[in-house]
Each structure stands twice: as structure tokens, then as C-alpha cells.
Amino acid sequence: MIRIRKVLLVFLTIMLVLPSLLVSAASDEKDSKDEPTGKGSYSSKDEVVYGKLTANGDTKDAYVVNVFHVEEAGQILDYGSYTTLKNLTNTSELVQTNNQVEFAAPEGKFYYQGNMNEQPLPWDITITYLLDGKEIEPEALAGKDGHVKIIITTSENEDVDSVFFENYLLQVSLSLNLDLFQHIEAPDGMLANAGKNKQVSFTVMPEKEEKLVVEADVVDFELQGIDISAVPSSMPIDSPNIENMTGDLETLSDAIQDVNDGVAELENGVVELNNGVKELRSGSAQYKDGMSAIDASSSELVNGSQSIRQALEQINASLANSSEDMNMGDMKQLGEQLEQIANSLQNTSKDLSSLKESYAKDYGRLSRAIEDIPNSELTQAEKNQLYSSSANRSVVDQLIQTHEAAQAVKETYFAVKQNLAAVTGKLEKASASLTTMARNLEGIAGMLTSPPEGADLAQSLSKLQGGIDQLASQYRGFHSGLIEYTGGVHQLSSSYVEMHQGISQLAGGTGELENGVSELHDGTSELAVSTNDLPNEMKKEVNEMMAKYDNSDFKAVSFVSPKNEKINSVQFVLKTESIEQEEKEETEEAVEEEKGFWDKLLDLFR
CATH class of the missing domain: 1.20.120 (Four Helix Bundle (Hemerythrin (Met), subunit A))
Structure with a gap:
């Protein structure tokens, strides 16, 4: 009698599980049959470069998320040197051969991730920490009290295509816990409140190498990772209205002539x-x-x-x-x-x-x-x-x-x-x-x-x-x-x-x-001659300056490989490691893991 009961329970279990197995097999078979074949096409491609930096600014890990806007489903070719690949859209296989990636993409957006090994970034970033005027390693700074100074230095990495350094804005931001940091100063930065934190933001213009400084008094030092992003300075800039200024300059020019x-x-x-x-x-x-x-x-x-x-x-x-x-x-x-x-x-x-x-x-x-x-x-x-x-x-x-x-x-x-x-x-x-x-x-x-x-x-x-x-x-x-x-x-x-x-x-x-x-x-004659057309010269200087920063005609290029075409945008999202105190080990009572479905099912037969 007991044996018959066990057989019935096993049979009942098989009947419950079998449909789901059949559905899963059918689904896999359907995906395999629906995978697009033939040559596909895309209208544009975006690249988002993610980088994890050490607390000192050295590159630790980096990967790229490639986003294709597929117009016609089919086989797509992409180029890049990756250590590993991950399909972020479906389960279709990604094949890499000699820095060439091939995959079958359906119509719409297609995402895949490529991990890079020691790929240099367009900027050399160095972060230095000083405590009470003396340089200190970041790992030794955690939990310390005193006056802290953080110096973030950015410069061009000449081993990378200069197009990024010449056309990209760097945005650097730090989030400082106001429970830990007081008397925060950032001469070249902008300070903003963000809840219980003080947000410190810096902007580095294209073609500029900067030294960014943050100072504060701190107790029990901890710092969340510093966020560094880079986007192309491609927004059009309208020339300012300087009519009032040129009017004043004309008055000044006339006054200089009167002086002469x-x-x-x-x-x-x-x-x-x-x-x-x-x-x-x-x-x-x-x-x-x-x-x-x-x-x-x-x-x-x-x-x-x-x-x-x-x-x-x-x-x-x-x-x-x-x-x-x-x-x-x-x-x-x-x-x-x-x-x-x-x-x-x-x-x-x-x-x-x-x-x-x-x-x-x-x-x-x-x-x-x-x-x-x-x-x-x-x-x-x-x-x-x-x-x-x-x-x-x-x-x-x-x-x-x-x-x-x-x-x-x-x-x-x-x-x-x-x-x-x-x-x-x-x-x-x-x-x-x-x-x-x-x-x-x-x-x-x-x-x-x-x-x-x-x-x-x-x-x-x-x-x-x-x-x-x-x-x-x-x-x-x-x-x-x-x-x-x-x-x-x-x-x-x-x-x-x-x-x-x-x-x-x-x-x-x-x-x-x-x-x-x-x-x-x-001297006054020379000054009068040089300022005779001061308003027009001022307009010319302003236009030249605006043209220098107006990169609205900038065309993006691939960070991964110069062979990639139809690049719509390339962005960089970087973050340093946080500086935190080590958590103390606490003795906890072992908690028995909750049994899963199959364990409970097998317990019926024991």
C-alpha cells in the first residue's frame, strides 16, 4: 500500500513537470528557427565605455556596451579587441574572430558587451590625497581625522586618438557625506546640496589639462567612488549679444581719440x-x-x-x-x-x-x-x-x-x-x-x-x-x-x-x-590707431572664441576600432573605487537554508 502511494506520487510529479520541460524545449527550438539569417544592416551605432578606476585613478577594468539601431535583421559585423563577449539582448551567439565580432541581430535595438584588457583611456587621470599637508595612500586614509586635500589631475594620453581629448568635456563629481566632511572648499568647482551629501562638480573643457582641488575637514574618513564622465562638446553655442558692450567700446575708442x-x-x-x-x-x-x-x-x-x-x-x-x-x-x-x-x-x-x-x-x-x-x-x-x-x-x-x-x-x-x-x-x-x-x-x-x-x-x-x-x-x-x-x-x-x-x-x-x-x-597715437575699430575687433574676437568651443559639426568616431562605421555617439562613464573602512567580522548563528521545491518533493519519498 505504501509502495503504491509512492508510485502515484512520482507519476503525479512527472505529470506536473513534463509540460514545462516540453514548453522550454519548444521555446529553444523556436528561437533557433527564428534567428535571422542573411546580411543585416543598421542605421547607427552607440558606444558607452565603462571604466573602473583605482582610488588613485589608474584603470582597473573597462568594458564597452555597443548599441546598434538595426534597420534590417540579419548578420551584423562589428570590430573590436575584446577579451570576453556578452549578449545583452537575447541568447544568440556572438562569434569573435581576429578582432571581428559577428552576430545575428533582430530588427530594433541590439546590445552586446565587450570586456577589454588594459585598454588605455584618452585621459591620464591621477588622484592624490593629502592629510594635514602630507601625502597619504588612499587605503591608509580610511577612518582618519584631519584636514584632507584631494587633487585630481587630468591630462592627455598621447597613446590614444587625440580626437577625444580635443572634443570631449570631462565632468568630475564627488559626493561628500556632511556627517563626515565640514568646511568644504573647491575653488574651481560647483557645490550643491544632495540630501545629506554635498555634491562637488568640476568641468574640464576640451584640449585643457586641469588640476582640480577639493579641501575639507573630515572625521572618520570615507569616500564614495569619484564619478568621471566624458561627452562630446557638440552642442551649438549661440553668440552672446554684445551690442551694449560694443557701444561702450565705441565710446571708449572715441575717448581714446580725444585723449590723443x-x-x-x-x-x-x-x-x-x-x-x-x-x-x-x-x-x-x-x-x-x-x-x-x-x-x-x-x-x-x-x-x-x-x-x-x-x-x-x-x-x-x-x-x-x-x-x-x-x-x-x-x-x-x-x-x-x-x-x-x-x-x-x-x-x-x-x-x-x-x-x-x-x-x-x-x-x-x-x-x-x-x-x-x-x-x-x-x-x-x-x-x-x-x-x-x-x-x-x-x-x-x-x-x-x-x-x-x-x-x-x-x-x-x-x-x-x-x-x-x-x-x-x-x-x-x-x-x-x-x-x-x-x-x-x-x-x-x-x-x-x-x-x-x-x-x-x-x-x-x-x-x-x-x-x-x-x-x-x-x-x-x-x-x-x-x-x-x-x-x-x-x-x-x-x-x-x-x-x-x-x-x-x-x-x-x-x-x-x-x-x-x-x-x-x-603712444597715444598708436593706442588710438589700435582701438579705432575696437567694436568690430571685439566682435571678431568673440566670434573666434565661440567658434573654438562650438563643435556642433563634430562627427563621432569609434573608441574601439577605426573600422567601425555609422558611429552616432561615444560616451565614457568612469568611477573610482570607494575608500571605506573594513567591516568587523561578526559571529552570526548559522541559519538553515530554506529547502527548495525538489528537496521537499524528494522528502515525500524518503
């Missing part, structure tokens, strides 16, 4: 000033030489005047003491002496008159040159405005110093102008006095040398003595004035030497100023 025009006017003014100061220096030099000559001749003039004064006094004394003993011969001899003195006075008067004319000429040139210096004051506000302009600071310094020196010369001149102007009058007055005295002496001498007939000698001598006494007295006053005048001339000559030195320094300053302003004008 102003500097040109300044240069013309400085040239005129320099020419005027050169003329002033020339006139001042002649005036100084004239004053020196007058000063040098002063002693000779005084000595000559002293001799005349002594002669007159001697004649006066002789007439006073010996007039009774004089005869006609003595009077004639005295008349001849007086004629000689009169001639000396006439010559001295002529010398003074000539000196007066020469002095007046030199003084006139000097006066006109100094008075041509503009009489203006530079306020501190105007000086500050000059310094705040675009003019060269050294040129502005020279301009201000020259202006101050010119004003100082002018101020000094006007301080002594009265004395300088008085010299002409004094020379003229002295010359006139000498002429008058000479004429008086000539008259007296004529009376002595040719006395009128019947003249009373005693009466004539008395008149002569009175005239000579008066003349001698006048001459003493003239001689004292002459001494005072020559003293003033000497003092004026000495002081004017210093004034002339100031004028010479001023001339040197204006010469340097002219050179400086000329160089400044050359």
Missing part, C-alpha cells in the same frame, strides 16, 4: 614753451654776459672817475692858492688840461650811452621772454586730474616740475624787475651828467686857452676858480653815485648768475618734457 588729440595739443604747447624757454636762455645768457662785462668795467670806470675827481680838486686847489701868481701861459696850460678832462668825460659818457643801449636791448629780450611764460597756477585738484588721466606719470611729473620752475623764474624776475629796469635810467642819467660837465669844462677851457681881448685876468681867474670849485663839488657827488651804482651792478650781476642757472635748468627741463610728451603722443 589732447596730447597732440599738449605736445604743440610744450614745443612752443620749449622754444620760448630756449630763447629765454639765450637772452638770459647775453644779459648775464653784459652784466658781467659792466661789472668787470666798473672798477676801471671808478678809477677813471677818481682820477677826474682828483684832477678837478687839484686844479681847484691850485687856483685857490696860486691864482695871483698865474699868468696867461699858466691859464693856457690849465685850459689844455681841462680840455683833456672834458674829452675823458665825453668818452666816458659815450661808453655809458653805448652800454645803456646794449643793456636795454638785452634786457628787452629777457623781459619779453620771461613775460611770455604763461601766468597760471595749477591747483591740487588739477594736478590730481592729470595724475588720474591716462598720461604717463613721469611725463606728468616733468610737466608739473617744469611749470613750477617756470613760475619760480617769473616770480624771481618780477621781484628784481624794478632794479633791472632802473639800470637803463641810471646809465642814461650818468651819461647825461658827464656830457653836461664835459661841455662846461670845454667852455672853461676855451676861455682859458683863447681869452677875449681886453679881458681882466684877475676877474677871469676868480670866475674860473668859482666854476672849477662848483664843478669839483658836482663831480664829487657824481663820483659817489658812480661808486654806489657800480656796487649795485656788482650785486645785480652776482645774483643774476643764480637766476640764469635756474633758467638753464628750466630749459633742460622743458627739453626733457618735450621728449617725454613726444613719446607720450607716439
Whole structure:
């Protein structure tokens, strides 16, 4: 009875299982019969490259998921060097021969995976970790506390086709647990909250090698894998609207031209000033030489005047003491002496008159040159405005110093102008006095040398003595004035030497100023020319820059093999290993595994 029960149970079990086995066999037979034959075709192919990196950035594993958009079912050929293949669409077989993969694909999307062995990526990625300023290996960093610095360096891998480095954007992101990380800083990154994590993201532009830095204070360090993705920078970029900017640039260009025009006017003014100061220096030099000559001749003039004064006094004394003993011969001899003195006075008067004319000429040139210096004051506000302009600071310094020196010369001149102007009058007055005295002496001498007939000698001598006494007295006053005048001339000559030195320094300053302003004008002219078309140049630069980053015409190429065609897109998805603490082993009670269907079924027969 028990045996019959067991047989019935086995029979019942077979009846339950047999249909499913028959269905599975039929399904396998149907798949085999429905597998497409003949040559298939596809419209495009996508490649997604997945890479697993070590915590330091070295490539550990990589595989590619190939996606075909099949238009006509059939046999498809693909190219690539793979270590293993996996069909991700159905159970049809993938056959690889000499880097050529062949498979039967149905219409629609077909996926398969190819694992690569040590295939280099287009970028060299190096990740360095520092704890409290000292480099540390990532596996030793887990569980540590302190200030951590993560440096991610990206550069071109020259062993791989440069098309990826030149046209792909790299996007690097880290997720930091805010329970562990505080005071997060990423100078070139963007920070965003993501739940209890802080997301740090970086973007590396095509053709750029970057050094990305993240810093934070951490306790019990752990870090999820760093995500690195690469996609083509193929999105079109619209040129920005820079009309407002170009308007401002046009205003700037006009302002620069105005500055250049102003500097040109300044240069013309400085040239005129320099020419005027050169003329002033020339006139001042002649005036100084004239004053020196007058000063040098002063002693000779005084000595000559002293001799005349002594002669007159001697004649006066002789007439006073010996007039009774004089005869006609003595009077004639005295008349001849007086004629000689009169001639000396006439010559001295002529010398003074000539000196007066020469002095007046030199003084006139000097006066006109100094008075041509503009009489203006530079306020501190105007000086500050000059310094705040675009003019060269050294040129502005020279301009201000020259202006101050010119004003100082002018101020000094006007301080002594009265004395300088008085010299002409004094020379003229002295010359006139000498002429008058000479004429008086000539008259007296004529009376002595040719006395009128019947003249009373005693009466004539008395008149002569009175005239000579008066003349001698006048001459003493003239001689004292002459001494005072020559003293003033000497003092004026000495002081004017210093004034002339100031004028010479001023001339040197204006010469340097002219050179400086000329160089400044050359610079502003060059700047005005270079910025004349600034708005259009700005537009050109912007268009060139936008064209550099606009890769909308980029055509994707296969990462796996250059033989692959109809490539629609290639993307890279990379992730580093996480840095985690090792879990402590825990003793757990062994749990009896739940029995499966067949074990329970067999238990019925035991």
C-alpha cells in the first residue's frame, strides 16, 4: 500500500513537470528557427565605455556596451579587441574572430558587451590625497581625522586618438557625506546640496589639462567612488549679444581719440614753451654776459672817475692858492688840461650811452621772454586730474616740475624787475651828467686857452676858480653815485648768475618734457590707431572664441576600432573605487537554508 502511494506520487510529479520541460524545449527550438539569417544592416551605432578606476585613478577594468539601431535583421559585423563577449539582448551567439565580432541581430535595438584588457583611456587621470599637508595612500586614509586635500589631475594620453581629448568635456563629481566632511572648499568647482551629501562638480573643457582641488575637514574618513564622465562638446553655442558692450567700446575708442588729440595739443604747447624757454636762455645768457662785462668795467670806470675827481680838486686847489701868481701861459696850460678832462668825460659818457643801449636791448629780450611764460597756477585738484588721466606719470611729473620752475623764474624776475629796469635810467642819467660837465669844462677851457681881448685876468681867474670849485663839488657827488651804482651792478650781476642757472635748468627741463610728451603722443597715437575699430575687433574676437568651443559639426568616431562605421555617439562613464573602512567580522548563528521545491518533493519519498 505504501509502495503504491509512492508510485502515484512520482507519476503525479512527472505529470506536473513534463509540460514545462516540453514548453522550454519548444521555446529553444523556436528561437533557433527564428534567428535571422542573411546580411543585416543598421542605421547607427552607440558606444558607452565603462571604466573602473583605482582610488588613485589608474584603470582597473573597462568594458564597452555597443548599441546598434538595426534597420534590417540579419548578420551584423562589428570590430573590436575584446577579451570576453556578452549578449545583452537575447541568447544568440556572438562569434569573435581576429578582432571581428559577428552576430545575428533582430530588427530594433541590439546590445552586446565587450570586456577589454588594459585598454588605455584618452585621459591620464591621477588622484592624490593629502592629510594635514602630507601625502597619504588612499587605503591608509580610511577612518582618519584631519584636514584632507584631494587633487585630481587630468591630462592627455598621447597613446590614444587625440580626437577625444580635443572634443570631449570631462565632468568630475564627488559626493561628500556632511556627517563626515565640514568646511568644504573647491575653488574651481560647483557645490550643491544632495540630501545629506554635498555634491562637488568640476568641468574640464576640451584640449585643457586641469588640476582640480577639493579641501575639507573630515572625521572618520570615507569616500564614495569619484564619478568621471566624458561627452562630446557638440552642442551649438549661440553668440552672446554684445551690442551694449560694443557701444561702450565705441565710446571708449572715441575717448581714446580725444585723449590723443589732447596730447597732440599738449605736445604743440610744450614745443612752443620749449622754444620760448630756449630763447629765454639765450637772452638770459647775453644779459648775464653784459652784466658781467659792466661789472668787470666798473672798477676801471671808478678809477677813471677818481682820477677826474682828483684832477678837478687839484686844479681847484691850485687856483685857490696860486691864482695871483698865474699868468696867461699858466691859464693856457690849465685850459689844455681841462680840455683833456672834458674829452675823458665825453668818452666816458659815450661808453655809458653805448652800454645803456646794449643793456636795454638785452634786457628787452629777457623781459619779453620771461613775460611770455604763461601766468597760471595749477591747483591740487588739477594736478590730481592729470595724475588720474591716462598720461604717463613721469611725463606728468616733468610737466608739473617744469611749470613750477617756470613760475619760480617769473616770480624771481618780477621781484628784481624794478632794479633791472632802473639800470637803463641810471646809465642814461650818468651819461647825461658827464656830457653836461664835459661841455662846461670845454667852455672853461676855451676861455682859458683863447681869452677875449681886453679881458681882466684877475676877474677871469676868480670866475674860473668859482666854476672849477662848483664843478669839483658836482663831480664829487657824481663820483659817489658812480661808486654806489657800480656796487649795485656788482650785486645785480652776482645774483643774476643764480637766476640764469635756474633758467638753464628750466630749459633742460622743458627739453626733457618735450621728449617725454613726444613719446607720450607716439603712444597715444598708436593706442588710438589700435582701438579705432575696437567694436568690430571685439566682435571678431568673440566670434573666434565661440567658434573654438562650438563643435556642433563634430562627427563621432569609434573608441574601439577605426573600422567601425555609422558611429552616432561615444560616451565614457568612469568611477573610482570607494575608500571605506573594513567591516568587523561578526559571529552570526548559522541559519538553515530554506529547502527548495525538489528537496521537499524528494522528502515525500524518503
